[in-house]
Amino acid sequence: MAGVLSRAAAIVGAAEAKEIGYPETPKTATQLHIEAIKAVSVQTGIPISRINGVFGAGWSSQISEYLGLHPSYIDTTAVGGCSFEMHVHHALAAIHAGIIDVALVTHGENGWSARATHGRGTGRGRGGGDPWDPGSMFTNPYGISGAPSNYSHAMTRHNHRYGTTPSDFANIAVVTRQWATLNPRAVMYSKETHPFGGPITLEDVNTARLVSWPLTLLHCCLVTDYGGAVLVTSPEIARSVKTKPVWIAGAGESMSHSNMLEMEDFTATSAAASGATAYKMAGMGPEDMEMAMIYDSFTITAGITAEMLGLAPRGEGFTLWRDGHAAPGGRLPINTNGGGLSFNHSGMYGMQLLVEAYRQLSGTAEDGINGVAGKQTSAKSCVVNGTGGSLSTTGTLVLVAD
Amino acid sequence: MADYKKPIPEPDPVSQPFWDGAKSGKLMLPRCTSCNRVHWYPRLICPHCHSMEIEWFEASGNGHIHTFAVQHRAFGGWADEVPFVTAYIDLNEGDRMLTVLRGVDPNKPESIKIGGPVKVEFEAATEDVHIPFWRVVEA
Numbered sequence: 001m002a003g004v005l006s007r008a009a010a011i012v013g014a015a016e017a018k019e020i021g022y023p024e025t026p027k028t029a030t031q032l033h034i035e036a037i038k039a040v041s042v043q044t045g046i047p048i049s050r051i052n053g054v055f056g057a058g059w060s061s062q063i064s065e066y067l068g069l070h071p072s073y074i075d076t077t078a079v080g081g082c083s084f085e086m087h088v089h090h091a092l093a094a095i096h097a098g099i100i101d102v103a104l105v106t107h108g109e110n111g112w113s114a115r116a117t118h119g120r121g122t123g124r125g126r127g128g129g130d131p132w133d134p135g136s137m138f139t140n141p142y143g144i145s146g147a148p149s150n151y152s153h154a155m156t157r158h159n160h161r162y163g164t165t166p167s168d169f170a171n172i173a174v175v176t177r178q179w180a181t182l183n184p185r186a187v188m189y190s191k192e193t194h195p196f197g198g199p200i201t202l203e204d205v206n207t208a209r210l211v212s213w214p215l216t217l218l219h220c221c222l223v224t225d226y227g228g229a230v231l232v233t234s235p236e237i238a239r240s241v242k243t244k245p246v247w248i249a250g251a252g253e254s255m256s257h258s259n260m261l262e263m264e265d266f267t268a269t270s271a272a273a274s275g276a277t278a279y280k281m282a283g284m285g286p287e288d289m290e291m292a293m294i295y296d297s298f299t300i301t302a303g304i305t306a307e308m309l310g311l312a313p314r315g316e317g318f319t320l321w322r323d324g325h326a327a328p329g330g331r332l333p334i335n336t337n338g339g340g341l342s343f344n345h346s347g348m349y350g351m352q353l354l355v356e357a358y359r360q361l362s363g364t365a366e367d368g369i370n371g372v373a374g375k376q377t378s379a380k381s382c383v384v385n386g387t388g389g390s391l392s393t394t395g396t397l398v399l400v401a402d
Numbered sequence: 403m404a405d406y407k408k409p410i411p412e413p414d415p416v417s418q419p420f421w422d423g424a425k426s427g428k429l430m431l432p433r434c435t436s437c438n439r440v441h442w443y444p445r446l447i448c449p450h451c452h453s454m455e456i457e458w459f460e461a462s463g464n465g466h467i468h469t470f471a472v473q474h475r476a477f478g479g480w481a482d483e484v485p486f487v488t489a490y491i492d493l494n495e496g497d498r499m500l501t502v503l504r505g506v507d508p509n510k511p512e513s514i515k516i517g518g519p520v521k522v523e524f525e526a527a528t529e530d531v532h533i534p535f536w537r538v539v540e541a
Binding site: 134135137138139140141142143144145148149152153154155156157160209210211212213214215259260261266 | 408409410411412414416417442443445468469470471472473474475476477478480483485486488489490498499500501502511516527533
């Protein structure tokens with residue numbers, strides 16, 4: 001039986017900034033936000049002035065001010081890449097409670113342009129740690145720098161516990177690239193869009209240069225620019241707009257730790273909990289899902305998450321990709337946009353998951369991806385799972401089309 | 403130690419007993435006197451039972467490798483030392499620490515054993531701050 005919040009709101013539109021990926025001229029985060037917000041307003045016919053809830057991973061008040069909005073619900077939940085799935089969860093509750101009826105979830109991040117204009121990190125970081133991350137005094141001294149250097153420890157532990165290999169997980173990179181070759185907006189769409197674009201093989205992944213053993217470069221996501229926005233509304237508004245609703249049948253969120261120092265089981269994430277909550281609210285289970293959008297900051301992230309969401313047994317998540325089930329034409333398409341691995345990953349990738357899930361379920365992918373044809377599935381249900389931090393935080397949504 | 407180029411912790415009141423111990427070569431750990439469980443990193447409150455009665459004791463300095471990775475890309479002072487091995491260490495007394503693992507060949511990760519025994523040692527980054535590192539020892 002579905003929970004009281006199930007289908008209490010719908011996503012009615014999803015759009016992106018004009019130029020994403022590696023823009024020729026550097027973009028600002030604000031520009032990426034605003035282009036996407038304008039696009040989703042045009043797509044749905046809902047005026048920006050009609051928005052009464054603003055949800056963003058930080059900066060919600062600045063974006064509201066920029067738009068001249070005075071929202072009655074302001075959410076700045078910023079717990080990494082899953083923040084946007086959590087925003088949808090929170091918007092669902094706020095709409096059900098009658099506080100708001102049009103929620104904007106927005107993201108703009110110039111992962112690529114920021115590097116172009118400011119350079120990469122210096123790693124000089126404070127050895128004393130950050131006041132808001134008390135464990136960091138005991139992790140900063142040890143040369144851990146950025147996500148890959150932490151996630152690799154999870155791969156090693158998974159290999160040890162289940163007898164898996166990095167090559168097993170390389171299948172995820174290969175299949176995800178197959179999807180990217182179907183999406184003209186993907187950075188790795190073809191040799192024209194990127195020198196290393198187009199199809200890749202297991203050997204390519206296995207022999208790419210090591211970033212943090214056992215992760216080679218092709219086990220790791222891109223660093224790009226992205227702007228995306230979705231509108232979540234009450235059922236009444238969802239039925240009245242020109243776009244098709246995608247119903248929020250289930251939502252859940254959880255966390256296991258913040259600093260990886262406190263990650264108890266390196267082969268598990270809190271997606272087991274957030275997924276269970278979302279499925280329960282929806283009155284559905286993993287067997288009812290016709291596609292999945294799973295955060296793939298690294299191959300290990302997607303592999304473990306598939307296990308946590310019940311899409312495969314523990315230790316066997318990678319088989320969905322290896323055996324072709326997750327691939328184009330497979331029984332459970334996963335990451336149909338080409339993923340964080342080959343489509344786009346700006347730093348926090350949860351918005352990209354939402355936009356693609358909406359496109360596939362609403363059928364707007366059929367009409368085109370920003371003007372370019374791009375239908376990939378005919379799925380009517382999708383589990384969406386964001387992962388933030390160092391396999392730390394998770395937000396899960398079960399989305400369904402009429 | 404004047405030339406220690408890597409991040410140096412800045413002790414604070416909560417962690418000071420750890421750094422005092424480290425300076426004399428002792429691995430000090432916080433333990434809750436209510437539930438008797440060790441926690442790491444140091445806290446004002448026990449994350450297991452939420453008692454605020456925390457004591458410090460000298461640990462054995464022994465542990466085992468929980469998992470590890472080989473860093474081929476790093477920034478700042480660590481950039482000069484790639485490749486190097488990072489590992490999470492299960493402490494014999496409970497809970498876990500992160501370290502740069504010593505006594506291993508970063509070019510032969512397959513020779514590093516999860517579960518293998520390690521012992522703590524300290525490197526003086528400054529006169530007052532001695533940083534713990536763990537070294538693989540004979541089983």
